[in-house]
Amino acid sequence: xxxxxxxxxxxxxxxxxxxxxxxxxxxxxxxxxxxxxxxxxxxxxxxxxxxxxxxxxxxxxxxxxxxxxxxxxxxxxxxxxxxxxxxxxxxxxxxxxxxxxxxxxxxxxxxxxxxxxxxxxxxxxxxxxxxxxxxxxxxxxxxxxxxxxxxxxxxxxxxxxxxxxxxxxxxxxxxxxxxxxxxxxxxxxxxxxxxxxxxxxxxxxxxxxxxxxxxxxxxxxxxxxxxxxxxxxxxxxxxxxxxxxxxxxxxxxxxxxxxxxxxxxxxxxxxxxxxxxxxxxxxxxxxxxxxxxxxxxxx
Amino acid sequence: xxxxxxxxxxxxxxxxxxxxxxxxxxxxxxxxxxxxxxxxxxxxxxxxxxxxxxxxxxxxxxxxxxxxxxxxxxxxxxxxxxxxxxxxxxxxxxxxxxxxxxxxxxxxxxxxxxxxxxxxxxxxxxxxxxxxxxxxxxxx
Ligand code: HEM
Ligand code: SF4
Ligand code: FES
Numbered sequence: 001x002x003x004x005x006x007x008x009x010x011x012x013x014x015x016x017x018x019x020x021x022x023x024x025x026x027x028x029x030x031x032x033x034x035x036x037x038x039x040x041x042x043x044x045x046x047x048x049x050x051x052x053x054x055x056x057x058x059x060x061x062x063x064x065x066x067x068x069x070x071x072x073x074x075x076x077x078x079x080x081x082x083x084x085x086x087x088x089x090x091x092x093x094x095x096x097x098x099x100x101x102x103x104x105x106x107x108x109x110x111x112x113x114x115x116x117x118x119x120x121x122x123x124x125x126x127x128x129x130x131x132x133x134x135x136x137x138x139x140x141x142x143x144x145x146x147x148x149x150x151x152x153x154x155x156x157x158x159x160x161x162x163x164x165x166x167x168x169x170x171x172x173x174x175x176x177x178x179x180x181x182x183x184x185x186x187x188x189x190x191x192x193x194x195x196x197x198x199x200x201x202x203x204x205x206x207x208x209x210x211x212x213x214x215x216x217x218x219x220x221x222x223x224x225x226x227x228x229x230x231x232x233x234x235x236x237x238x239x240x241x242x243x244x245x246x247x248x249x250x251x252x253x254x255x256x257x258x259x260x261x262x263x264x265x266x267x268x269x270x271x272x273x274x275x276x277x278x279x280x281x282x283x284x285x286x287x288x289x290x291x292x293x294x295x296x297x298x299x
Numbered sequence: 300x301x302x303x304x305x306x307x308x309x310x311x312x313x314x315x316x317x318x319x320x321x322x323x324x325x326x327x328x329x330x331x332x333x334x335x336x337x338x339x340x341x342x343x344x345x346x347x348x349x350x351x352x353x354x355x356x357x358x359x360x361x362x363x364x365x366x367x368x369x370x371x372x373x374x375x376x377x378x379x380x381x382x383x384x385x386x387x388x389x390x391x392x393x394x395x396x397x398x399x400x401x402x403x404x405x406x407x408x409x410x411x412x413x414x415x416x417x418x419x420x421x422x423x424x425x426x427x428x429x430x431x432x433x434x435x436x437x438x439x
Contacts, residue, residue, distance in 0.1 A: 129317060266321065266404075267324075268319065268412055269319065279409065281409060281412075285409070289405075289406065
């Protein structure tokens, strides 16, 4: 495994400092500490061995994980590491990565937080498709399970990519409610009809994971293209009747610019990969039609 | 984090095995569209041999004017007949998938976009196979 070198170095430094400590303070306390440390190291080693044995013996999953670290010499050249993770029923790709990191290689780096498909931080490229690690069952995948960082974004380290550009595109469509169509009375609520809520329902579900943007061949070639998630965000507000006509026009102006909806070539990649099942292509197409309608004039 | 590793275009091309229906439809549509444009030019250049043949009544009656000679020479070649079958395939797919794209633009049947792509392929295949006897007639 890749970290062998590192681990060796670690243990070297550990023994060194221990040796120093022993010569300086040969107290009973030190001896106890050393014994404990040895026992701990033993235990960890045993756990690792056991895990390896278990992985060899039973049902284990073979992961091939993309590794790259620009800051460590010898890891600057991207490569794939193999991990054999003992399978437990219900195990997701994220679970397997966490296991691999905690058991085999603590330098393995990836983002995750909620583990329930709502924070949007673990979109990965798994077996050739953008998926959320925490929402993808290992049992649905062929082995070896190839895990890579999202394509079409710069890799920072291992599975971590730079999301800045994606966030910029999201911000550029003004992803917040705004209106100059306020109801009478200061404390009056801004009500939405159930039908209108139903219309925007799916579009509100975006978790900003970036899977769609990464899958999009057009976004890959045109860095300025707003991308499916940002357009979907624009849809969510443009279709919200509470924002009023002026605001809708403003939103259509944003999405019909040169690198807006018209770049979409209806490849359906985004719709296929969206972990929240948002019908992205449908929303983009509807905005195209809205944009045409608002520009058509019959004199 | 000043450096980062850009995996570049090479790997993008390596992804074709992972394309889904909509992506293939797009690739094929581009390809067939440009083949049709290419054909349009050859078509015009072949047909324009008629310009120099025009008015030469005796040659036309004897069927040895430039235009007739060019056309009958081309049609006697097996390659040309096979290319014609290919052209039909390309045109039929482009038209069928073009209709599919029009429906997609209208927001009709978006859930079945992959099925309509497969349907375009199957229909294209069937039409092309059915046309083979006509296209290859008399060339052997
Ligand atoms: C009934 C016949 C045809 C139909 C229904 C049709 C339909 C379409 C449609 C819907 C598009 C897609 C535009 C898009 O959304 O990207 C397209 C693209 C294209 N068509 Fe056709 N087409 C037909 C005939 C032709 C012919 C005869 C030619 C060539 C002379 C041609 C050349 C092209 C090209 C080059 C493109 C690609 C443009 C691009 O780069 O996106 N088409 N066609
Ligand atoms: S639209 Fe779907 S795939 Fe795209 S960022 Fe939002 S949740 Fe992720
Ligand atoms: S960990 Fe939050 S979406 Fe997967």
